[in-house]
Amino acid sequence: MNRTMPGAAGDLAETYPDVWKGYSALGEAVAGAGPLTESERRLVKLALSIGAGSEGAVHSHTRRAKAEGIEMAALMQVALLSIGPLGLPRAVAAKTWIEDIKD
Numbered sequence: 001m002n003r004t005m006p007g008a009a010g011d012l013a014e015t016y017p018d019v020w021k022g023y024s025a026l027g028e029a030v031a032g033a034g035p036l037t038e039s040e041r042r043l044v045k046l047a048l049s050i051g052a053g054s055e056g057a058v059h060s061h062t063r064r065a066k067a068e069g070i071e072m073a074a075l076m077q078v079a080l081l082s083i084g085p086l087g088l089p090r091a092v093a094a095k096t097w098i099e100d101i102k103d
Contacts, residue, residue, distance in 0.1 A: 007056065039070055043078055050082050050094040058097040066101065 005013060013020035031041055042065045049057035065075055079094040 009060070039065075039068065042068060042070060043074065046075065046078050046098075047082065050079065050090065050097075051086060053090065053093075055093075055097050058094060059101055062098045062101040063103075066103070072098075 031038075036044065042061060046058065046061040046065060049061050062075055066072070075098050076095065079091055079098055082094055083091040
């Protein structure tokens, strides 16, 4: 099996390739809709994932950020910045989710 993504997203992409193609096209369109750099967009997506309380999305965006060369200190700062708007428990959870990704 040639898998490009782990978990449920990979399952969806394999089972419903046309849905995944449309979803990917939307992602490309919104990425190009403004002046944010690729790294800035990745950090925003990480922050939104933390705000949504989505462990899987935090894992995914952490994995991608690290692959794109974003330093761990920047990812940790995003978790710490969530203390104010989201509270200490959510920020601590986000920190542990980010730390889950070793590679």
